Amino acid sequence: MGAVGGDELARLEGLEAAAEAGGGPGGGGGGGFGKVERILVSVRLRPLSEREIARKDPCDWECINDTTIIFRSSVPERAMFPTAYTFDRVFWCDCATRQVYEDGAKEVALSVVSGINSSIFAYGQTSSGKTYTMSGITEYTVADIYDYIRRHEERAFVLKFSAMEIYNEAVKDLLSTDSTPLRLLDDPEKGTIVEKLTEEVLRDWNHLKELISVCEAQRKIGETSLNETSSRSHQILRLTIESSAREFLGKETSSTLVASVNFVDLAGSERASQALSAGARLKEGCHINRSLLTLGTVIRKLSKGRNGHIPYRDSKLTRILTFLGRECKNCNYLHNEPCTKPYEQSRNTLLFASCAREVVTSAQVNVVMSDKALVKHLQKELAKLESALKYPGSSSSIESVLKEKDAQIKKMEKEIRELILQKDLAQTRLEDLLQAVGDGRASTRWEESSQTSMSQLPYACEDVLSASESSDVADHGVNFGSAELGTLENEHYLCHAKKQNQDVASPRHLITSPVIGPILHKDRPEVAQNPWEDSEDICKEVRCIEMNEKSRNGDSESLLTEENKNLLHLSIDSFRHGGQEPKPTGQMDFETLSTNPLTLEQHLQNVRKTLNSIVKAYPEGSSPWSAARSAARDISNFRGLALYRSKSCRETLMSSSSWFQEVEQNDSTPPDRSLKDFPGRPEGFQRRQIALNFDAEMEILARDGSQASGHIALEDQSVKTDAEGNIISIHDFVAELKEMAQVQHQKKLAVGQEMEQNANEDFGVEGTVKSVGLDPILDPLQSPSRWPLEFERKQQEIIELWHTCDVSLVHRTYFFLLFKGDPTDSIYMEVEFRRLSFLKSAFSREDIDKAAGGGQNITPSLSMKKLRREREMLCRQMQKRLSAEERESLYTKWGIALDSKQRRLQLARRLWTETGNLEHVRESASLVARLIGLLEPGQALKEMFGLSFTPQQFHRRSYRWKRGMSSLKMGNT
Numbered sequence: 001m002g003a004v005g006g007d008e009l010a011r012l013e014g015l016e017a018a019a020e021a022g023g024g025p026g027g028g029g030g031g032g033f034g035k036v037e038r039i040l041v042s043v044r045l046r047p048l049s050e051r052e053i054a055r056k057d058p059c060d061w062e063c064i065n066d067t068t069i070i071f072r073s074s075v076p077e078r079a080m081f082p083t084a085y086t087f088d089r090v091f092w093c094d095c096a097t098r099q100v101y102e103d104g105a106k107e108v109a110l111s112v113v114s115g116i117n118s119s120i121f122a123y124g125q126t127s128s129g130k131t132y133t134m135s136g137i138t139e140y141t142v143a144d145i146y147d148y149i150r151r152h153e154e155r156a157f158v159l160k161f162s163a164m165e166i167y168n169e170a171v172k173d174l175l176s177t178d179s180t181p182l183r184l185l186d187d188p189e190k191g192t193i194v195e196k197l198t199e200e201v202l203r204d205w206n207h208l209k210e211l212i213s214v215c216e217a218q219r220k221i222g223e224t225s226l227n228e229t230s231s232r233s234h235q236i237l238r239l240t241i242e243s244s245a246r247e248f249l250g251k252e253t254s255s256t257l258v259a260s261v262n263f264v265d266l267a268g269s270e271r272a273s274q275a276l277s278a279g280a281r282l283k284e285g286c287h288i289n290r291s292l293l294t295l296g297t298v299i300r301k302l303s304k305g306r307n308g309h310i311p312y313r314d315s316k317l318t319r320i321l322t323f324l325g326r327e328c329k330n331c332n333y334l335h336n337e338p339c340t341k342p343y344e345q346s347r348n349t350l351l352f353a354s355c356a357r358e359v360v361t362s363a364q365v366n367v368v369m370s371d372k373a374l375v376k377h378l379q380k381e382l383a384k385l386e387s388a389l390k391y392p393g394s395s396s397s398i399e400s401v402l403k404e405k406d407a408q409i410k411k412m413e414k415e416i417r418e419l420i421l422q423k424d425l426a427q428t429r430l431e432d433l434l435q436a437v438g439d440g441r442a443s444t445r446w447e448e449s450s451q452t453s454m455s456q457l458p459y460a461c462e463d464v465l466s467a468s469e470s471s472d473v474a475d476h477g478v479n480f481g482s483a484e485l486g487t488l489e490n491e492h493y494l495c496h497a498k499k500q501n502q503d504v505a506s507p508r509h510l511i512t513s514p515v516i517g518p519i520l521h522k523d524r525p526e527v528a529q530n531p532w533e534d535s536e537d538i539c540k541e542v543r544c545i546e547m548n549e550k551s552r553n554g555d556s557e558s559l560l561t562e563e564n565k566n567l568l569h570l571s572i573d574s575f576r577h578g579g580q581e582p583k584p585t586g587q588m589d590f591e592t593l594s595t596n597p598l599t600l601e602q603h604l605q606n607v608r609k610t611l612n613s614i615v616k617a618y619p620e621g622s623s624p625w626s627a628a629r630s631a632a633r634d635i636s637n638f639r640g641l642a643l644y645r646s647k648s649c650r651e652t653l654m655s656s657s658s659w660f661q662e663v664e665q666n667d668s669t670p671p672d673r674s675l676k677d678f679p680g681r682p683e684g685f686q687r688r689q690i691a692l693n694f695d696a697e698m699e700i701l702a703r704d705g706s707q708a709s710g711h712i713a714l715e716d717q718s719v720k721t722d723a724e725g726n727i728i729s730i731h732d733f734v735a736e737l738k739e740m741a742q743v744q745h746q747k748k749l750a751v752g753q754e755m756e757q758n759a760n761e762d763f764g765v766e767g768t769v770k771s772v773g774l775d776p777i778l779d780p781l782q783s784p785s786r787w788p789l790e791f792e793r794k795q796q797e798i799i800e801l802w803h804t805c806d807v808s809l810v811h812r813t814y815f816f817l818l819f820k821g822d823p824t825d826s827i828y829m830e831v832e833f834r835r836l837s838f839l840k841s842a843f844s845r846e847d848i849d850k851a852a853g854g855g856q857n858i859t860p861s862l863s864m865k866k867l868r869r870e871r872e873m874l875c876r877q878m879q880k881r882l883s884a885e886e887r888e889s890l891y892t893k894w895g896i897a898l899d900s901k902q903r904r905l906q907l908a909r910r911l912w913t914e915t916g917n918l919e920h921v922r923e924s925a926s927l928v929a930r931l932i933g934l935l936e937p938g939q940a941l942k943e944m945f946g947l948s949f950t951p952q953q954f955h956r957r958s959y960r961w962k963r964g965m966s967s968l969k970m971g972n973t
């Protein structure tokens with residue numbers, strides 16, 4: 001048996017943990033701390049007494065094994081009684097008390113030295129051998145305890161002994177000659193205590209023997225018909241052991257193990273009538289039976305669980321034995337007579353035993369600590385409880401809740417990104433259309449293009465086209481692009497706009513917009529200067545929230561509390577109405593807004609408040625909410641909006657390095673199995689040319705080389721290109737990339753090639769990327785320090801791919817001049833890189849045309865042909881745009897002999913050829929830009945490039961826009 005020593009508190013705690021893991025501190029201790037266990041129940045049959053032998057009483061009980069006892073009745077009418085009873089242990093008549101102790105009581109009794117309370121009690125009818133057995137067990141236990149003490153000198157032990165009897169419901173001290181009944185008191189810590197009970201500190205074993213003898217002498221004994229020396233009381237001998245590690249004795253951190261073992265010898269459980277009692281014996285019997293009846297009730301209730309009231313207080317016996325079934329180990333010895341005479345009593349005893357077996361106890365170590373140690377311990381306990389209060393439920397349930405919330409947040413974040421994207425695309429297209437209207441030439445084109453462009457706007461309506469036909473409205477930059485407000489609302493606004501446009505003399509007075517229009521006020525140049533910058537940003541912030549609110553998903557709906565929704569609507573509505581009385585639906589008096597400089601700020605505050613309340617609804621550090629928080633921050637930075645244009649939306653888009661993958665995943669990529677059966681491009685499916693169709697422009701230029709102004713032709717075509725839907729949505733683009741990957745994969749499967757990708761990822765995003773040999777580009781917002789290097793690397797790869805794939809020089813020029821390393825360029829670079837990688841991969845296969853379903857635009861021969869024609873076009877442009885001196889200077893610079901033939905063509909053929917020389921690339925781009933009329937290429941919009949990932953600016957500086965505006969102004973004047 002291991003000792004308890006060392007740093008007392010720590011060691012005890014370790015002891016406790018070890019015990020919880022399955023073992024007590026000592027061999028004798030067994031069990032565990034706080035471990036749930038049943039009462040150990042054993043039955044012992046005493047041998048027939050001489051008198052019984054003389055009477056030739058039959059022995060009807062028989063032990064058939066160590067755990068089962070059966071009744072073999074010689075009386076036929078008793079044959080129907082249950083015959084077999086099973087217990088933890090059954091000891092037959094010839095079994096020595098030593099063995100009874102070793103097998104059934106030792107473990108329980110010695111747990112006291114480990115600080116665990118225990119009790120051993122004997123139950124049975126009179127003369128069944130209870131006193132005989134308990135005397136022996138007490139003696140063996142004490143002997144073992146002293147042996148333990150002797151072997152553990154590192155601990156200091158103090159043994160105390162007390163004894164009492166309960167006779168006629170009075171508690172008597174057996175170590176005192178005073179027969180005054182003792183009172184029972186309730187102690188909040190110790191439970192029921194017997195007042196003034198003598199407790200002797202034992203000097204040694206002999207001292208204990210003496211005291212036990214005193215007790216025997218004091219105990220009430222009387223003669224009954226069944227037992228000459230019948231015990232007429234319940235006797236409880238209590239041995240208390242305190243132990244402390246010697247090395248900590250006297251120290252503040254010392255602690256002491258304190259536990260008691262109770263040896264309970266109950267009075268006989270027979271009925272008075274059976275004992276032929278009368279007079280004093282009958283009265284004793286009544287009390288005895290009352291106590292035992294209560295004990296039986298307590299045992300029975302405990303055996304059914306601890307629900308409800310347990311009548312411990314109904315008798316002195318059960319009050320004192322409250323440890324029964326609680327935090328202690330218990331061993332119940334039941335004694336039976338071997339003969340049939342008291343069969344009912346035997347049967348009752350065994351039934352009692354059966355109940356007792358069902359009682360569950362939970363033994364715990366009792367530690368008494370010094371004040372300081374106690375404080376320390378209590379502080380620990382307090383911290384534990386506080387933590388339990390803070391996080392109710394098990395840790396696993398918290399984890400599952402967190403996982404669920406994370407999934408919910410990710411889902412909503414994905415939807416937000418999608419909606420933001422849709423909104424930006426829709427807005428871009430509407431602005432393009434409005435610009436075209438501004439040219440005064442696009443009305444017919446719009447009709448042509450409406451089916452393409454508007455079909456991509458989720459909430460657009462036909463009225464947009466009609467309304468936008470008004471050049472007045474277009475001149476003042478009306479923004480119809482609020483896709484989020486929904487079709488009905490848009491229709492209403494736009495229909496209203498259409499009517500208003502016919503009436504409004506001055507477009508400044510009333511601007512119709514679903515959310516907000518630009519504030520264009522001639523009297524306020526600072527507002528008119530950049531009207532869209534601010535208002536649009538605010539709109540976008542509002543829209544981002546609206547998109548959350550309008551999410552189709554129920555989870556997203558839950559994102560906004562009712563309060564937030566109201567606040568949000570308040571923000572939007574008040575914004576619409578300029579903080580004034582609500583205007584008729586769909587109308588917005590922007591003069592009110594523009595003349596009230598606080599209005600915008602006021603509305604902005606509302607929006608910010610809304611966003612913050614949404615963000616607060618989720619725990620700090622929930623990364624998925626970075627977008628929302630970012631939006632809130634951006635609103636806070638409203639005053640700096642000259643530099644931050646709809647940053648919230650853009651950040652949400654750009655900061656997601658896995659954006660492409662997620663979009664692709666959302667596009668429900670067909671599973672591998674279905675793809676194997678993929679028959680090819682669906683009938684009627686038209687392969688759309690990948691976004692950047694500058695070849696078409698060059699064809700026009702080449703064909704229209706005699707036009708007075710080549711760049712005008714280019715710009716006209718650019719309008720046409722937009723109108724024809726060359727600016728495709730990112731979804732379409734991704735879908736197309738994916739489809740191309742599928743075709744590739746299908747072909748690979750056909751030739752039996754093994755795909756290297758994981759089976760689970762087949763045709764997923766990863767598979768698509770791998771199949772075209774792509775690496776996802778670094779997210780500059782995640783790794784800003786690495787972005788410049790990454791940009792240069794990616795730019796170089798793209799330049800080489802352009803060369804490999806014979807991509808249009810104009811395209812290259814546009815791209816090269818537009819994307820110079822801004823972090824937001826990453827997505828354009830990524831898209832371009834993927835597109836080119838696919839092209840390169842496709843070009844490497846001869847049967848690309850067949851595989852692509854006849855996609856003529858991506859064949860190598862066609863690309864080369866177009867590139868050749870483009871060079872010829874540039875050659876002609878040199879004649880028109882450059883003076884003879886400029887041309888000669890260029891020939892010299894580019895190493896072309898001045899006396900050679902076709903010098904312009906030579907120059908055109910040298911453009912964009914040295915892919916590894918960035919200076920050459922830069923000069924090529926500059927020259928091509930000049931030749932095609934890109935007057936301010938550095939200011940050109942990325943949207944012109946064809947991939948509208950970012951919202952359009954209102955004040956375009958593209959040549960086309962300027963020209964359109966100037967023509968309108970001319971028209972107006």
Ligand SMILES: Nc1ncnc2c1ncn2[C@@H]1O[C@H](COP(=O)(O)OP(=O)(O)OP(=O)(O)O)[C@@H](O)[C@H]1O
Nearest residue numbers: 046047126127128129130131132227230231267268
């Ligand atoms: N296992 C045994 N071996 C030999 N004798 C025994 C055994 N058990 C009991 N006896 C004897 O049987 C008699 C009755 O035993 P005991 O007094 O212990 O019974 P009891 O159950 O305590 O009775 P009561 O409830 O009336 O006090 C005693 O004389 C005792 O010596």
